[in-house]
Amino acid sequence: xxxxxxxxxxxxxxxxxxxxxxxxxxxxxxxxxxxxxxxxxxxxxxxxxxxxxxxxxxxxxxxxxxxxxxxxxxxxxxxxxxxxxxxxxxxxxxxxxxxxxxxxxxxxxxxxxxxxxxxxxxxxxxxxxxxxxxxxxxxxxxxxxxxxxxxxxxxxxxxxxxxxxxxxxxxxxxxxxxxxxxxxxxxxxxxxxxxxxxxxxxxxxxxxxxxxxxxxxxxxxxxxxxxxxxxxxxxxxxxxxxxxxxxxxxxxxxxxxxxxxxxxxxxxxxxxxxxxxxxxxxxxxxxxx
Amino acid sequence: xxxxxxxxxxxxxxxxxxxxxxxxxxxxxxxxxxxxxxxxxxxxxxxxxxxxxxxxxxxxxxxxxxxxxxxxxxxxxxxxxxxxxxxxxxxxxxxxxxxxxxxxxxxxxxxxxxxxxxxxxxxxxxxxxxxxxxxxxxxxxxxxxxxxxxxxxxxxxxxxxxxxxxxxxxxxxxxxxxxxxxxxxxxxxxxxxxxxxxxxxxxxxxxxxxxxxxxxxxxxxxxxxxxxxxxxxxxxxxxxxxxxxxxxxxxxxxxxxxxxxxxxxxxxxxxxxxxxxxxxxxxxxxxxx
Ligand SMILES: Nc1ncnc2c1ncn2[C@@H]1O[C@H](COP(=O)(O)OP(=O)(O)O)[C@@H](O)[C@H]1O
Ligand SMILES: Nc1ncnc2c1ncn2[C@@H]1O[C@H](COP(=O)(O)OP(=O)(O)O)[C@@H](O)[C@H]1O
Ligand SMILES: [Zn+2]
Ligand SMILES: [Zn+2]
Numbered sequence: 396x397x398x399x400x401x402x403x404x405x406x407x408x409x410x411x412x413x414x415x416x417x418x419x420x421x422x423x424x425x426x427x428x429x430x431x432x433x434x435x436x437x438x439x440x441x442x443x444x445x446x447x448x449x450x451x452x453x454x455x456x457x458x459x460x461x462x463x464x465x466x467x468x469x470x471x472x473x474x475x476x477x478x479x480x481x482x483x484x485x486x487x488x489x490x491x492x493x494x495x496x497x498x499x500x501x502x503x504x505x506x507x508x509x510x511x512x513x514x515x516x517x518x519x520x521x522x523x524x525x526x527x528x529x530x531x532x533x534x535x536x537x538x539x540x541x542x543x544x545x546x547x548x549x550x551x552x553x554x555x556x557x558x559x560x561x562x563x564x565x566x567x568x569x570x571x572x573x574x575x576x577x578x579x580x581x582x583x584x585x586x587x588x589x590x591x592x593x594x595x596x597x598x599x600x601x602x603x604x605x606x607x608x609x610x611x612x613x614x615x616x617x618x619x620x621x622x623x624x625x626x627x628x629x630x631x632x633x634x635x636x637x638x639x640x641x642x643x644x645x646x647x648x649x650x651x652x653x654x655x656x657x658x659x660x661x662x663x664x665x666x667x668x669x670x671x672x673x674x675x676x677x678x679x680x681x682x683x684x
Numbered sequence: 685x686x687x688x689x690x691x692x693x694x695x696x697x698x699x700x701x702x703x704x705x706x707x708x709x710x711x712x713x714x715x716x717x718x719x720x721x722x723x724x725x726x727x728x729x730x731x732x733x734x735x736x737x738x739x740x741x742x743x744x745x746x747x748x749x750x751x752x753x754x755x756x757x758x759x760x761x762x763x764x765x766x767x768x769x770x771x772x773x774x775x776x777x778x779x780x781x782x783x784x785x786x787x788x789x790x791x792x793x794x795x796x797x798x799x800x801x802x803x804x805x806x807x808x809x810x811x812x813x814x815x816x817x818x819x820x821x822x823x824x825x826x827x828x829x830x831x832x833x834x835x836x837x838x839x840x841x842x843x844x845x846x847x848x849x850x851x852x853x854x855x856x857x858x859x860x861x862x863x864x865x866x867x868x869x870x871x872x873x874x875x876x877x878x879x880x881x882x883x884x885x886x887x888x889x890x891x892x893x894x895x896x897x898x899x900x901x902x903x904x905x906x907x908x909x910x911x912x913x914x915x916x917x918x919x920x921x922x923x924x925x926x927x928x929x930x931x932x933x934x935x936x937x938x939x940x941x942x943x944x945x946x947x948x949x950x951x952x953x954x955x956x957x958x959x960x961x962x963x964x965x966x967x968x969x970x971x972x973x
Contacts, residue, residue, distance in 0.1 A: 459941065474942070521833040533907070537831060544810040544826065544910040545949075549941055553903045554845055569938045614842045618824070618907050621833040649858045652748065652838055653763070660834075 401683070402444050402452035402493075403675030405502060406485070408477060408529070411436055413443050416676040420513055425672060432479045433488070441492050453498040453678035455505025455671055456485060462500065462547055470499050476568075498678035500534075501547050502526075502671060506664070507534035508541075509674030510625050514665035519622035523615050524664070525550065527608065528628035531575040535619055542619065551575040555610045558603045561586070578607035580630050596635045605636060609643035612661060616644075616654060623655070627664040637663060690972070691733050691741035691782075692964030694791060695774070697766060697818070700725055702732050705965040709802055714961060721768045722777070730781050742787040742967030744794025744960055745774060751789065751836055759788055765857075787967035789823075790836050791815075791960060795953070796823035797830075798963030799914050803954035808911035812904050813953070814839065816897065817917035820864040824908055831908065840864040844899045847892040850875070867896035869919050885924045894925060898932035901950060905933075905943060912944070916953040926952060 398417065405412040407430060414425035424447075428439045444452070458475065461468045470486025486499055500508070507516075507524035516522035521537040533550030535542035542548060552573040563586035567576030576582060583591045587600045594600055612624050626637070641657040654660050664670045687706065694701040696719060703714035713736075717728040733741070747764065750757045759775025775788055789797070796805075796813035805811035810826040822839030824831035831837065841862040852875035856865030865871060872880040876889045883889055901913050915926070930946040943949050953959045 535907070537826075537833065538829070540827070542826065542831065542908060544908060545944055546909045546941055548909060549906045551906075552940055553906050554843070554899050554936070556843055556845060569940045570936070610843050614903055615907065617838045617840075617842050618822070618904065619831060619833060620835045620837060647843070647859070651841055651858045652835060655834055 397448065399450035400447050401676045401679040402447070402449045403672045403679065404440060404452060404454045404456075405505065405671040405675060406430070406454060406456040407502060408457045411440060412672060413440055414672045414676070415444075415447050415449070416672070418680060420673050420676050420680070422669065422672055422676070430477070433483045437488050441489070444493065449493060449495055451496045451498070451679040451683035452489065452493060453505065453675035453680075453682070454485065454489070455500055455502040455675050455678075458501050459546065459549070460485075460499070460501060462543060496679075496682040498675075498682040500541060500678065501532070503532035504534035504536075504541050504547065505674035505678060506627065506670040507536055507625070507674065508677055509666050509670035509672070510664050511536045511539075511674075512677045513673055514670060515625045515662050516623050517665075521619070521621045522623045522625060523619055523621040524625045524627065524670075525608075525611065526628035527579065527626065527630040529580055531579050531611075531628075533611075533615070535621060537619075537621075550611065550615070551579070553611060553614060555607050558606045560599065561603050574607060574611055578604055578630075583630065591630055591633065596633065601633065601635055601639060604630070605639035605643050608636070609640050609647060612640065612644050613647045616648070616652065620652070620654075623659070624661050625664050626661065627667075627670065631663055637661065686737065688739035689736050690965045690968040691736070691738045692961045692968065693729060693741060693743045693745075694794065694960040694964060695719070695743060695745040696791060697746045700729060701961060702729055703961045703965070704733075704736050704738070705961070707969055709962050709965050709969070711958065711961055711965070719766070722772045726777050730778070733782065738782060738784055740785045740787070740968040740972035741778065741782060742794065742964035742969075742971070743774065743778070744789055744791040744964050744967075747790050748835065748838070749774075749788070749790060751832060785968075785971040787964075787971040789830060789967065790821070792821035793823035793825075793830050793836065794963035794967060795916065795959040796825055796914070796963065797966055798955050798959035798961070799953050800825045800828075800963075801966045802962055803959055804914045804951050805912050806954075810908070810910045811912045811914060812908055812910040813914045813916065813959075814897075814900065815917035816868065816915065816919040818869055820868050820900075820917075822900075822904070824910060826910075839900065839904070840868070842900060842903060844896050847895045849888065850892050863896060863900055867893055867919075872919065880919055880922065885922070890922065890924055890928060893919070894928035894932050897925070898929050898936060901929065901933050902936045905937070905941065909941065909943075912948070913950050914953050915950065916959065920952055926950065
């Protein structure tokens, strides 16, 4: 009899990535579906997983989501701006077809967990993972546990100081000039009139970007002092950004705390685009035990 | 035979508060010594505790301190501006006289722990505690564990946006206009030319103070979303401050996350000045088991 597999669902705002893997976190199959409505998208997800003999599923979802096991709406996506998904009972929809343990967390927590078990934070006691893409999100892990309380983190909306040369007013629909409003991909595009991928490496936008992300790294250092700070997402594919962020961070910190070596402290994800899938598989593995 | 007692040391920058208590966290005796040199102060501490039959001691110390059990300088105060105490082997000095389990954390973590086990966070799964006094410090607890990584938090130095009417440049020797540089007691005094205790309740300084502290509460909410946020220290003795902070926080959050009721979410310490002692006793009790 073949070994049962682990299932992984990265539920993103534009696409769902579903995959299956083995206990050693090898991805054996992976597909992707557009995020349309729960009825359409979840049908594809369920049909996909029906092909396999699964022992557990790990879900990392866009949010906000309800993570409280004792809540009546545990496993729901809650107040998302994607209205078709508002108050959608994600775990309930899966449980109808798969009577197996299902782990449930945010998309960025899942990626953080992937990096924690098998990536840039492997062997360390704690990490923080930021994704800087269409939005900005963050997740934190200490001793295998997600940092959370009344809800999961929403680090992307922290307060930042404006770069002295920046005239862009910000585009967060909630806070206007929060971190996400100043530094997510769409903010870069709106400020420069061009997508990040098209801007030259020496464009002033990257100095501003580094200044904003360094503030996030700085505040996160003071609040959590994780063993490593992992920066992922599309925007971080600009290779000139990481050294600029380290430089700005060092200027802000003024040696106030003694961090690990910056080249080891502020890094990109070792698993790249696989962080989310591997994280979901690892969460499935953990919940199956 | 009398029951053995728990010892508590709150090692502050201006004074040491030592006490003993019972397993139910009742303080049975407490004294205070000025913080001068390690030789002088620690002699008083050791002579004090020699009077009792102790089973464990909990220490909450000013810092920065080394909290890594596997470090060669575990139990040391490290790079403090109080030069006489720099690189002082605090736990080593105690261990010479008391061959019993000793718990070791920061002063603000100890107060946070007191509130967690017996104060405003009792019965909750997580909390953050800020002290706003001569300096600003913060500690966080989740499921009984301190939030920490390569070191303990230093939340007092986070980045804040300047209040539009504030002309004070800030007085943090490291960062100038960080949270502590704009909002600790000495900053209030320097801005207004008068100590906080002497300013009228409707002075504009309190609107600014509330704006800065609300930013700390806001960022901490996004990073940690603790079940309760406890604000202590001398400055918080101004009763008009707490409602102003809640008001500013609500304005910043724009309903982006659904926090607990603000009257229950942003509160002052239930244990008041006993939070530190009770926290150290509770840490001693935990390490004695
Ligand atoms: N190589 C790149 N350089 C700069 N910006 C990029 C790059 N790739 C993607 N982006 C920006 O990142 C955003 C998309 O983020 P991404 O992480 O790829 O996906 P998502 O966040 O939607 O999952 C877009 O705003 C895009 O312009
Ligand atoms: N009732 C009060 N109102 C406003 N400010 C106060 C009050 N009491 C103390 N402070 C200020 O708090 C600071 C001292 O903080 P405190 O928490 O009492 O001690 P410490 O931080 O040194 O342990 C001083 O700057 C003082 O001016
Ligand atoms: Zn925002
Ligand atoms: Zn500072």
